[in-house]
Amino acid sequence: xxxxxxxxxxxxxxxxxxxxxxxxxxxxxxxxxxxxxxxxxxxxxxxxxxxxxxxxxxxxxxxxxxxxxxxxxxxxxxxxxxxxxxxxxxxxxxxxxxxxxxxxxxxxxxxxxxxxxxxxxxxxxxxxxxxxxxxxxxxxxxxxxxxxxxxxxxxxxxxxxxxxxxxxxxxxxxxxxxxxxxxxxxxxxxxxxxxxxxxxxxxxxxxxxxxxxxxxxxxxxxxxxxxxxxxxxxxxxxxxxxxxxxxxxxxxxxxxxxxxxxxxxxxxxxxxxxxxxxxxxxxxxxxxx
Amino acid sequence: xxxxxxxxxxxxxxxxxxxxxxxxxxxxxxxxxxxxxxxxxxxxxxxxxxxxxxxxxxxxxxxxxxxxxxxxxxxxxxxxxxxxxxxxxxxxxxxxxxxxxxxxxxxxxxxxxxxxxxxxxxxxxxxxxxxxxxxxxxxxxxxxxxxxxxxxxxxxxxxxxxxxxxxxxxxxxxxxxxxxxxxxxxxxxxxxxxxxxxxxxxxxxxxxxxxxxxxxxxxxxxxxxxxxxxxxxxxxxxxxxxxxxxxxxxxxxxxxxxxxxxxxxxxxxxxxxxxx
Amino acid sequence: xxxxxxxxxxxxxxxxxxxxxxxxxxxxxxxxxxxxxxxxxxxxxxxxxxxxxxxxxxxxxxxxxxxxxxxxxxxxxxxxxxxxxxxxxxxxxxxxxxxxxxxxxxxxxxxxxxxxxxxxxxxxxxxxxxxxxxxxxxxxxxxxxxxxxxxxxxxxxxxxxxxxxxxxxxxxxxxxxxxxxxxxxxxxxxxxxxxxxxxxxxxxxxxxxxxxxxxxxxxxxxxxxxxxxxxxxxxxxxxxxxxxxxxxxxxxxxxxxxxxxxxxxxxxxxxxxxxxxxxxxxxxxxxxxxxxxxxxxxxxxxxxxxxxxxxxxxxxxxxxxxxxxxxxxxxxxxxxxxxxxxxxx
Numbered sequence: 028x029x030x031x032x033x034x035x036x037x038x039x040x041x042x043x044x045x046x047x048x049x050x051x052x053x054x055x056x057x058x059x060x061x062x063x064x065x066x067x068x069x070x071x072x073x074x075x076x077x078x079x080x081x082x083x084x085x086x087x088x089x090x091x092x093x094x095x096x097x098x099x100x101x102x103x104x105x106x107x108x109x110x111x112x113x114x115x116x117x118x119x120x121x122x123x124x125x126x127x128x129x130x131x132x133x134x135x136x137x138x139x140x141x142x143x144x145x146x147x148x149x150x151x152x153x154x155x156x157x158x159x160x161x162x163x164x165x166x167x168x169x170x171x172x173x174x175x176x177x178x179x180x181x182x183x184x185x186x187x188x189x190x191x192x193x194x195x196x197x198x199x200x201x202x203x204x205x206x207x208x209x210x211x212x213x214x215x216x217x218x219x220x221x222x223x224x225x226x227x228x229x230x231x232x233x234x235x236x237x238x239x240x241x242x243x244x245x246x247x248x249x250x251x252x253x254x255x256x257x258x259x260x261x262x263x264x265x266x267x268x269x270x271x272x273x274x275x276x277x278x279x280x281x282x283x284x285x286x287x288x289x290x291x292x293x294x295x296x297x298x299x300x301x302x303x304x305x306x307x308x309x310x311x312x313x314x315x316x
Numbered sequence: 317x318x319x320x321x322x323x324x325x326x327x328x329x330x331x332x333x334x335x336x337x338x339x340x341x342x343x344x345x346x347x348x349x350x351x352x353x354x355x356x357x358x359x360x361x362x363x364x365x366x367x368x369x370x371x372x373x374x375x376x377x378x379x380x381x382x383x384x385x386x387x388x389x390x391x392x393x394x395x396x397x398x399x400x401x402x403x404x405x406x407x408x409x410x411x412x413x414x415x416x417x418x419x420x421x422x423x424x425x426x427x428x429x430x431x432x433x434x435x436x437x438x439x440x441x442x443x444x445x446x447x448x449x450x451x452x453x454x455x456x457x458x459x460x461x462x463x464x465x466x467x468x469x470x471x472x473x474x475x476x477x478x479x480x481x482x483x484x485x486x487x488x489x490x491x492x493x494x495x496x497x498x499x500x501x502x503x504x505x506x507x508x509x510x511x512x513x514x515x516x517x518x519x520x521x522x523x524x525x526x527x528x529x530x531x532x533x534x535x536x537x538x539x540x541x542x543x544x545x546x547x548x549x550x551x552x553x554x555x556x557x558x559x560x561x562x563x564x565x566x567x568x569x570x571x572x573x574x575x576x577x578x579x580x581x582x583x584x585x586x587x588x589x590x591x592x
Numbered sequence: 593x594x595x596x597x598x599x600x601x602x603x604x605x606x607x608x609x610x611x612x613x614x615x616x617x618x619x620x621x622x623x624x625x626x627x628x629x630x631x632x633x634x635x636x637x638x639x640x641x642x643x644x645x646x647x648x649x650x651x652x653x654x655x656x657x658x659x660x661x662x663x664x665x666x667x668x669x670x671x672x673x674x675x676x677x678x679x680x681x682x683x684x685x686x687x688x689x690x691x692x693x694x695x696x697x698x699x700x701x702x703x704x705x706x707x708x709x710x711x712x713x714x715x716x717x718x719x720x721x722x723x724x725x726x727x728x729x730x731x732x733x734x735x736x737x738x739x740x741x742x743x744x745x746x747x748x749x750x751x752x753x754x755x756x757x758x759x760x761x762x763x764x765x766x767x768x769x770x771x772x773x774x775x776x777x778x779x780x781x782x783x784x785x786x787x788x789x790x791x792x793x794x795x796x797x798x799x800x801x802x803x804x805x806x807x808x809x810x811x812x813x814x815x816x817x818x819x820x821x822x823x824x825x826x827x828x829x830x831x832x833x834x835x836x837x838x839x840x841x842x843x844x845x846x847x848x849x850x851x852x853x854x855x856x857x858x859x860x861x862x863x864x865x866x867x868x869x870x871x872x873x874x875x876x877x878x879x880x881x882x883x884x885x886x887x888x889x890x891x892x893x894x895x896x897x898x899x900x901x902x903x904x905x906x907x908x909x910x911x912x913x914x915x916x917x918x919x920x921x922x923x924x925x926x927x928x929x930x931x932x933x934x935x936x937x
Contacts, residue, residue, distance in 0.1 A: 042486040056399040067429040113338045120331035143525030145545040146564045150346035217326030246422025248528035266424040285425040292420040300413040484676035490663045491670035492690035506680045589680040
């Protein structure tokens with residue numbers, strides 16, 4: 028094994044650049060990444076604690092802030108499990124069977140990734156909004172979707188449902204059906220085969236997808252912004268509350284709230300990396316977005 | 317008529333049925349609302365909105381800056397992907413994980429943090445102010461935010477391909493007398509071109525639709541630093557559903573055409589450079 | 593060009609270690625590096641090419657110290673086992689590559705390059721294939737393109753790494769013959785690596801046999817076949833059987849009994865007697881002959897073979913027998929060693 032000293036190439040010398048070139052390239056890449064990626068995160072925490080720990084903590088004493096956190100958690104608690112079930116169902120259908128319209132199905136699942144979050148919210152407003160298609164009917168029956176919790180949940184589901192499916196589909200395709208078939212030849216029913224064979228096989232991919240789904244569900248801004256109405260204390264999720272605080276020039280509080288979301292992002296990244304390192308071959312081997 | 321190959325595995329009806337139900341409720345129905353509204357406007361109505369100078373300015377800004385950001389991300393993304401795959405250095409794993417930050421970080425958080433960073437009294441903003449460059453509240457700010465947001469797309473698309481390059485081909489090039497630079501230029505880069513194009517397409521698509529990370533740093537001045545998604549939100553707040561729909565449809569149409577073009581270029585490049 | 597390899601050692605290459613190998617390669621010869629996998633033969637080839645740097649030792653090209661020379665400057669032609677053709681370039685562009693990357697001052701004009709490519713395509717019998725792409729060619733054709741590409745830069749030496757390893761048997765045979773003719777015509781110094789001894793014996797002027805990073809023997813095919821320098825060479829090249837014996841300077845003893853055998857090599861103490869199937873003869877059990885019992889009789893493409901359990905076992909020898917011989921499994925026989933070789937155990 029060629030040595031792996033600092034700055035050294037992992038490969039033999041003919042197929043890599045001269046040490047000087049390597050060092051320059053590494054330096055440029057690191058500076059770019061530091062400016063581009065690391066600094067923003069540092070700024071969040073720097074601004075959050077600028078006025079000291081007491082001010083930081085007081086942000087969360089505010090009832091509106093607490094309501095925002097509560098709302099975010101509720102939305103995630105509803106959206107993520109629903110999307111998880113969907114992801115499992117969709118990947119089972121796509122990986123184990125051949126049928127007409129399969130590629131259309133896959134395209135539909137990819138759809139939320141190709142449209143702007145604002146447009147994702149727009150379509151729900153067009154459907155359920157005051158002047159939307161079913162808007163008047165909803166109003167007549169006193170059902171509130173837009174500018175209320177259900178709308179936020181729907182928009183969040185729309186934006187995040189691909190995550191679990193996109194992780195599980197290639198994974199289950201890679202794994203094939205032989206395990207389940209073997210279980211069935213041994214007498215297991217479909218459900219049993221699924222619970223005892225399929226689920227254990229996909230558990231790390233499932234966790235991975237759920238992690239990403241959750242991170243996006245809690246952090247979604249554009250789509251939720253359009254459907255929520257920004258009613259403080261009622262339809263504000265954490266990201267929306269950050270916006271409100273920032274626009275009121277209440278920077279310390281805004282960043283304090285943002286710091287929580289950043290922590291969530293960092294924890295998600297760490298967990299994701301840990302999964303990739305530890306269970307890399309139990310995850311799908313394709314680009315994951 | 318056989319809808320599917322018969323398979324011994326059960327659960328076809330249940331899984332496909334549930335999937336279709338879910339998709340219909342969550343995706344197809346709302347999309348139908350969009351299509352209905354767009355149909356109601358008709359091509360004429362949409363064109364009218366497109367012709368509005370504020371709208372066309374916003375579209376120009378959105379697409380132009382997205383293109384610039386995607387290209388920048390391609391260049392730096394290739395560099396970062398190369399450095400992460402081929403070299404080893406202290407903290408490489410950490411940096412590798414950090415590349416996914418823009419993907420994991422909520423857009424609003426990225427937005428306020430970039431706005432603070434590049435504001436005239438921010439860390440980088442102050443430095444740039446010394447040399448007379450203003451970033452926050454200008455299109456440059458939008459550009460910076462888009463570069464941040466789209467970076468993982470280029471890096472992660474190219475990275476696996478760099479890892480898969482057959483070292484023997486690079487060695488062959490060296491035995492034939494090519495310098496390292498020539499090998500990179502004639503052999504390695506062509507092999508990576510299809511992936512670079514894919515990364516460009518993904519980065520571009522993401523940049524065009526970005527909202528949260530941009531609105532704080534942009535300033536949102538009409539005709540100057542207002543992007544198309546912001547215009548959609550404004551029209552919605554005015555309950556101008558038709559207007560908002562029109563802008564959305566135009567955005568989707570242009571994005572679709574650009575991505576189609578990129579797809580064609582990609583297919584060509586895969587034939588030309590990849591040839592499995 | 594003649595190459596001198598002086599005491600080259602390498603710890604871990606991508607393939608195997610080398611332990612102090614010294615070898616002189618003569619100008620214009622076709623020499624094979626033969627050995628089992630892990631013997632270091634590919635590592636040695638890559639060291640000559642400059643694709644690996646030896647830990648100790650030196651390489652001389654025509655007397656000039658080339659140990660530190662970059663791979664680009666060595667002017668070698670390297671043909672890889674899996675061809676390593678540039679898939680995104682046409683056949684013609686692949687072959688022209690070495691010429692197109694020359695510094696401007698040395699680069700020939702495009703018309704000259706085109707002509708050179710055409711001549712090489714004719715040489716490797718692929719005229720007219722210039723516009724095709726590697727994926728449109730068969731394995732054998734790709735390998736010939738790889739060879740043409742290596743020849744385009746007028747290399748001082750041709751280095752081939754198991755060039756026919758990825759091809760099926762028929763194509764391999766054809767290409768072997770073709771390579772020998774090509775070498776006869778061009779006269780390039782050629783070094784090729786193979787684990788197939790038949791290939792080495794058929795093609796090479798000389799064969800260098802490596803085992804576990806050490807050079808066991810170098811000589812003409814006849815020399816390594818008839819006068820192997822070690823037990824390894826004897827058993828690696830051609831077929832052999834061997835039995836444990838005791839040598840006391842005047843003769844050989846097997847399980848306490850003196851045996852009569854015509855053999856070369858001398859040593860004292862515990863040893864092994866090696867013999868090829870055609871050099872063993874089966875007869876009736878008698879004094880001085882190796883006692884044994886037939887455990888297997890089978891036909892081969894060229895005749896018939898008997899496998900005999902010698903003495904109290906477990907040593908087995910294989911001997912060629914007359915097709916008409918009246919032998920059956922279980923017969924007690926005596927084995928006569930017409931020609932054998934003894935090496936210390």
